[in-house]
Amino acid sequence: MSTKANPYENFLNVLDSAAEQDGISLNEYATFRFPERELTVNFPVHMDNGEIKMFTGYRIQHSSARGPCKGGIRFHPDVDMNEVRALSAWMTFKCAIANIPYGGAKGGITCDPSQLSRQELERMTRRYTSMISPIIGPHKDIPAPDVNTNAEIMGWLMDTYSMIEGYPVPGVVTGKSLDIGGSLGRPEATGRGVMLVASSLSQKLGLDIKDCTFAVQGFGNVGSTAALLISQLGAKVVAVSDHTAAFYCADGLNIAEMLDYCAGNNRVLSGYKADGVTEIDKNELLYTDVDFLIPAALENQITEENVSKIKAKYIIEGANGPTSYEADKILFESGKIVIPDILANSGGVIVSYFEWVQNLQSLQWSLDEVNNRLSDLLLKSFNEVFELSQERNCSMRMAAYIIALRRLVRAKNTRGLYP
Numbered sequence: 001m002s003t004k005a006n007p008y009e010n011f012l013n014v015l016d017s018a019a020e021q022d023g024i025s026l027n028e029y030a031t032f033r034f035p036e037r038e039l040t041v042n043f044p045v046h047m048d049n050g051e052i053k054m055f056t057g058y059r060i061q062h063s064s065a066r067g068p069c070k071g072g073i074r075f076h077p078d079v080d081m082n083e084v085r086a087l088s089a090w091m092t093f094k095c096a097i098a099n100i101p102y103g104g105a106k107g108g109i110t111c112d113p114s115q116l117s118r119q120e121l122e123r124m125t126r127r128y129t130s131m132i133s134p135i136i137g138p139h140k141d142i143p144a145p146d147v148n149t150n151a152e153i154m155g156w157l158m159d160t161y162s163m164i165e166g167y168p169v170p171g172v173v174t175g176k177s178l179d180i181g182g183s184l185g186r187p188e189a190t191g192r193g194v195m196l197v198a199s200s201l202s203q204k205l206g207l208d209i210k211d212c213t214f215a216v217q218g219f220g221n222v223g224s225t226a227a228l229l230i231s232q233l234g235a236k237v238v239a240v241s242d243h244t245a246a247f248y249c250a251d252g253l254n255i256a257e258m259l260d261y262c263a264g265n266n267r268v269l270s271g272y273k274a275d276g277v278t279e280i281d282k283n284e285l286l287y288t289d290v291d292f293l294i295p296a297a298l299e300n301q302i303t304e305e306n307v308s309k310i311k312a313k314y315i316i317e318g319a320n321g322p323t324s325y326e327a328d329k330i331l332f333e334s335g336k337i338v339i340p341d342i343l344a345n346s347g348g349v350i351v352s353y354f355e356w357v358q359n360l361q362s363l364q365w366s367l368d369e370v371n372n373r374l375s376d377l378l379l380k381s382f383n384e385v386f387e388l389s390q391e392r393n394c395s396m397r398m399a400a401y402i403i404a405l406r407r408l409v410r411a412k413n414t415r416g417l418y419p
């Protein structure tokens with residue numbers, strides 16, 4: 001993996017190609033080449049040892065053309081302006097492809113949460129929330145969890161924003177716990193979406209998923225849920241990894257058991273042992289000889305340098321931006337099918353949208369209602385993207401960007417330019 005690549009340039013390359021392939025002029029889409037609003041905040045946090053430490057955070061709103069901005073918050077040492085920019089732009093396209101009434105945004109704090117106590121994490125989250133509070137809100141910009149953030153952190157964000165406003169505002173954030181307005185089905189929504197598109201692709205290709213093998217990179221919210229649901233379909237998940245370790249079993253790993261192990265092991269896989277399971281080099285997981293590869297960790301994992309080593313025929317992007325622009329072209333030319341991030345992991349934002357709708361209406365839907373509506377919306381966009389990619393003989397990424405860009409351009413043209 002190259003650490004130097006700029007993910008926003010990756011986004012621009014794909015966007016420009018999609019516009020060119022669909023005959024959309026620069027005049028029509030130039031606005032989507034730039035984020036609308038970028039906020040950087042530098043703020044102090046009291047550490048447990050009495051020290052005051054400075055942190056830098058971001059909230060970037062890429063587009064509000066189709067509705068309020070929407071996107072997660074990431075806590076990670078690699079968070080920087082270009083990463084957050086790219087993540088915010090991908091959200092705009094993800095919401096457009098899912099056809100939900102949102103624009104795109106993303107936020108993050110450059111930090112290593114594993115080095116923070118729970119109290120330090122809470123103080124950092126609350127101070128960051130207060131610093132970005134002028135630009136977020138249920139009708140402006142609605143954050144959600146991303147890498148290293150979870151329902152508890154979303155609860156602190158909701159509470160801080162509500163204290164500032166003076167009344168409870170559950171709709172300011174999604175991915176909250178059920179007790180404060182979260183939605184049934186939200187924690188597993190992204191992984192469920194990954195399972196749904198993998199299963200639909202196998203049907204389109206006439207494959208029986210029970211005969212297919214899978215490797216999953218990343219065993220957090222997205223990767224572990226996808227691995228579990230896919231194994232429950234009867235497919236063999238033969239390899240999984242996280243940032244601490246990777247494991248392989250030709251007969252299929254026991255994902256439920258691995259999840260139990262992680263729950264009691266500080267949420268990491270290292271040290272896992274079971275009959276027939278071997279530990280493999282975690283950097284080699286991507287090259288496992290499987291039918292389906294699911295990168296579900298971080299961006300920029302499949303690049304020009306390592307793409308030739310990928311053996312899987314089908315790649316389902318659970319993570320955002322795991323494949324570089326150049327590698328994507330090589331994968332397409334070699335006949336591999338990639339279900340792009342903006343489609344494959346859109347289950348999370350789709351159920352976030354359901355959570356927000358429930359909050360605005362003070363209602364709670366049943367788990368079946370959430371899962372059925374998720375499946376309807378996601379499979380509709382999957383079919384649209386698959387059909388256009390067949391019709392145009394282009395990659396599913398290109399088809400997804402073309403459909404999303406058409407919707408964005410239509411919204412922009414309908415609204416017109418202010419002033």
Ligand code: NAD
Binds near residue numbers: 148149217243282298
């Ligand atoms: P998470 O923090 O729950 O999990 C991340 C996982 O990746 C962890 O298991 C971590 O150990 C692993 N990881 C990190 N570096 C690794 C490496 N070098 N090799 C192998 N594993 C590594 O995060 P998440 O919410 O599961 O998000 C994962 C990806 O999915 C991100 O790209 C995120 O933007 C994207 N995503 C998440 C959601 C969501 O709802 N959580 C929605 C859409 C997209």
